[in-house]
Amino acid sequence: MSEHVSPEPGVSQGSGPSGPPDGTGTPGPGAAPGTPSELPGAGGEPPKVPAYAQRNGPQQYPANPWQRPGAQPRPSTLSTLRPAEPAAIGTATLCCAVVTALLSALLLGDGLGVNALIVAVPAALGAFFAVRPTGRRLRPWTAFWALGGLALLAVPALRDAGWPVFLAVVSAVALGSLALHGSRGWLGVFLGSLGLLCAVADGLAWGGRGVRARMNGPRKRLGGVVRSVGVAVVLLVVFGALFASADAAFADVLGNLIPDVSVSDSPWRLLLFMTGLVGALAAGYAAAAPVRWDGITVRPGKARGRLEWALPLIVLNLLFAVFVAVQLTVLLGGYDKVMAETDLSYSAYARQGFWQLLWATVLTLLVIALALRWAPRGRGGDRTLVRSVLGALCLLTLTVVASALRRMDLYVDAYGLTRLRISVAAVELWLGVVIVLIMAAGFFGARMLPRAVAASAAVGVLAFGLLSPDWLIAEQNVQRYRADHAIDIDYLSGLSADAVPALDTLPEPLRSCALRDIERTLNDDEAPWYATSWGEARARDILSKRSVHSTEESCAPWRTGDGRDGDPSDPYDPYDPY
Structure with a gap:
């Protein structure tokens, strides 16, 4: 049974014996209306489309079903902040990332010292090489943030106390992130200092694409570099072992220069390797395609009378x-x-x-x-x-x-x-x-x-x-003892090696009582040169010249609660944190 559709006014149906069968619904010669040639799908012809469906052409639907027809979609805030995809990672940036990862695994496992600055230098160079193709100019604030971050990493090389070192390292990472993003406003400066975390996933994908391109490229240069590095490592190990066994002095020098890597701490070294690699790639990606955090604007408040x-x-x-x-x-x-x-x-x-x-x-x-x-x-x-x-x-x-x-x-x-x-x-x-x-x-x-x-x-x-806050604390308490003979040896003995120069000026047996725990800590710590701070090295030198001799009986009168001036009616412990 055929479907008959009444023609609309102004729409030609193509009557006549000379109309060719072109698939538009016009019958061919000798074909009468209602013949099988007009049936849908008959003779391989497409079905007839009703006229009401052809009035305005194919109907368009918006991509968002909740969006009004004709309205333009608004880009999200995050899409406006994120930059375009950067160019492929350069060889120099990729090499700097690998060097940073290797130095992190070899040097950072024994503590913090000058090694923090050594690891940061190739990561900063990788970011510099990544930003060069973008044409971005070095601005004064960018240089200030970058140099300030490197200066903060000098604190671990100078001080032994862990709490100022921790503040310095965290601040250095924040300044490095600001140098890469270049924010100006309040919200931009705050988010820019944390923006390096947002580039971790993109940096890894960016580096992975660069490695695949070099491994599968026509020249396959990365494979040659890996083979060359492997041969060099084998030669160093073989001949270094021979020379070390031939001369004790050379073996001692080589042992001080080369990190002591054992199988037991391999997971820790692997974690440090990945941390250095991820950090360097994130820094390079942020330098090549920084997120514009200043694009987030806060509406001003309504003005009051x-x-x-x-x-x-x-x-x-x-x-x-x-x-x-x-x-x-x-x-x-x-x-x-x-x-x-x-x-x-x-x-x-x-x-x-x-x-x-x-x-x-x-x-x-x-x-x-x-x-x-x-x-x-x-x-x-x-x-x-x-x-x-x-x-x-x-x-x-x-x-x-x-x-x-x-x-x-x-x-x-x-x-x-x-x-x-x-x-x-x-x-x-x-x-x-x-x-x-x-x-x-x-x-x-x-x-x-x-x-x-x-x-x-x-x-x-x-x-x-x-x-050096620990030195200031020790110095002030030593001066206070000289003024009124009040001192708390238990608290001072818990300071870091930075306090040794000030505590060394105390008379005996107070000197030995204050330095006994610090000396024991230094003797138990066998950190290599790159994980030893200047404060720790100075303390070792002082203690090597004057040995510590003390007993529990000689130090007992100076324990907490004794030998300290204050109001006896006040039960407050002066050395309580609050």
């Missing part, structure tokens, strides 16, 4: 002013008068205020950030109002910072310096620097403020490591 915005800040300024006035009274009238009126001991007064003032400084910075977001900006006098109110708040906050540091100084004079106390004092000092930078931005513009704050943090970490 002058009264609504300024009244809370003026009240806060008045509160700060009253506090500052009280602090000036304390400075002029003396702490004895204040302690007599408040029934607080000397240590309690110093300890009670520092942590509160530290949190007050942090919260003030948060208030300033929110105030700038909602600051009035509609008329000409708004800028003057914002500068006046926030400038006064910053000045008063600097006074709070000074008061907090003064209280910490009093507390250290009474009970000595510890790692926590010097750390929080350094943080409070850096917060004061941030407030000064905010004040400068109010006059000179805030375009460079995010990078200036990040740079101040990096400089602070570098200075903290170079000043």
